[in-house]
């Protein structure tokens with residue numbers, strides 16, 4: 001089901017390739033924050049690990065537990081989509097998750113070598129129509145976008161990269177406590 | 179405190195550089211097992227994360243929970259030693275932990291760029307003397323060696339690598355259940 | 357390390373499902389199977405007791421979506437009880453409170469199907 | 478997210494310590510401080526109730542080692558109660574059962590110091 005055209009632009013916004021690296025991204029190694037790379041076979045059996053590793057990294061990044069739980073849901077959804085859509089259920093491929101704590105941003109990238117994301121395939125969620133139209137899809141992307149500050153897809157070197165970003169400090173507020 | 183010479187050889191055994199890669203180690207990418215690389219600032223605040231990530235990777239590797247708990251203790255001890263001895267408490271350095279599931283072996287490598295390990299500095303644990311001699315050190319290495327099947331230290335390219343290995347299947351037994 | 361189990365229990369003509377663990381794309385088939393079994397037995401008054409459910413991803417919500425029309429068109433409903441904070445939070449994010457009725461306790465969820473139920477067991 | 482807290486309580490002339498969380502190289506100072514405080518108050522009959530202790534690394538065992546001689550040479554002892562499986566396991570690996578007396582319950586550990594104790598509070 002293709003979403004209504006009038007809502008495309010607002011969504012497209014968050015999916016265009018990211019701009020030039022932010023100042024934080026230019027900071028070289030020794031940035032004194034933890035980073036983690038997890039390589040997984042494309043099997044749903046590892047989604048539990050994805051969720052737990054995400055939650056720990058989010059907590060270490062300073063997010064309170066309920067927020068860390070939500071972030072782990074968003075990453076679970078993104079990984080599930082790679083397995084189901086990019087790899088169409090094939091279990092002999094690989095997914096890589098990169099977690100980086102870039103000062104003000106918590107950033108997770110999922111890298112796969114499967115089928116490219118077609119943004120037009122993403123349905124717009126209309127809860128009212130869910131029941132009557134027997135819809136069961138579209139919830140994953142919807143959750144990701146509700147939870148994260150930005151969800152972007154890009155393709156480079158025959159790989160798909162889905163980048164999820166959550167700002168740690170809403171503008172003008174204190175940084176979150178450990 | 180230096181250990182008694184007559185027990186040096188048995189210990190040295192497990193600390194010599196590893197031999198040529200085993201057949202399992204030669205398997206190229208796509209080996210269809212999860213792997214994980216965790217880079218951390220040299221601060222004890224991250225030891226909790228080390229322990230939790232190790233426990234999850236061990237469980238995913240097929241070890242039962244009590245064994246996974248012990249493995250996470252061994253890796254905690256190895257990481258603590260890097261912070262205390264290789265980096266002498268400096269908190270601006272980096273430690274890298276590499277987890278690899280090599281079929282029959284669960285393998286964790288800790289990489290640092292600090293002071294080299296001097297095997298002669300490792301005291302031999304003699305529990306009877308602990309109390310009377312007010313000894314408080316030496317327990318970490320002792321725990322690591324009791325828990326792991328092998329603990330080796332090597333130096334390459336100005337880095338120290340501490341490799342911890344646990345066999346999944348004691349010879350002749352069934353592989354451990356999930 | 358069982359990631360999900362789903363037990364069930366009848367109270368009058370209400371069927372109670374007890375998912376224990378978490379529902380994600382890996383474990384969802386089991387939850388879906390429990391829902392489909394209730395439907396095939398024509399037990400359309402369903403309460404999912406979420407007390408043992410630590411987490412639910414969109415796959416699990418999709419499974420409920422896939423069953424709800426058949427359940428309601430047969431005069432039944434799927435209602436939820438005892439959601440923990442995480443699961444409640446996911447429901448809130450999606451606005452699922454408009455689609456499903458949730459109750460603080462199992463007893464309230466059972467009672468919501470009418471006064472005849474709950475005493476039986 | 479507090480990783481370790483250590484409360485204390487007196488029962489007669491026995492002091493009870495309640496570490497809650499885990500003891501590793503990051504949190505050990507707090508545990509060490511609690512032991513040293515008891516010693517400085519000349520409370521040499523110490524029971525560490527480990528019911529809330531999920532895990533202890535060698536740093537924590539070293540802290541006990543560093544205090545035990547002074548405790549014992551003053552006619553006291555450090556005894557442990559209610560170790561969970563993980564902590565018991567670490568004790569077993571190291572053969573620490575030969576160095577420290579452990580008890581299944583706090584009451585037993587308190588009573589082990591003599592009949593006068595435990596009733597007081």
Ligand SMILES: Nc1ncnc2c1ncn2[C@@H]1O[C@H](COP(=O)(O)OP(=O)(O)O)[C@@H](O)[C@H]1O
Nearest residue numbers: 081082085086116117121122137138139140141
């Ligand atoms: N990583 C991806 N690669 C390719 N297509 C994707 C990817 N993620 C999402 N999609 C497309 O977006 C659609 C909506 O995804 P989602 O909201 O997660 O719902 P569902 O997966 O249940 O269909 C999918 O059906 C698919 O067409």
Ligand SMILES: Nc1ncnc2c1ncn2[C@@H]1O[C@H](COP(=O)(O)OP(=O)(O)O)[C@@H](O)[C@H]1O
Nearest residue numbers: 259260263264294295299300315316317318319
């Ligand atoms: N990673 C390391 N780098 C350098 N020296 C080390 C390292 N690990 C252990 N050692 C040496 O081995 C000794 C014993 O270590 P351990 O058994 O962990 O006890 P402790 O750390 O309490 O002294 C240390 O005191 C130190 O001299």
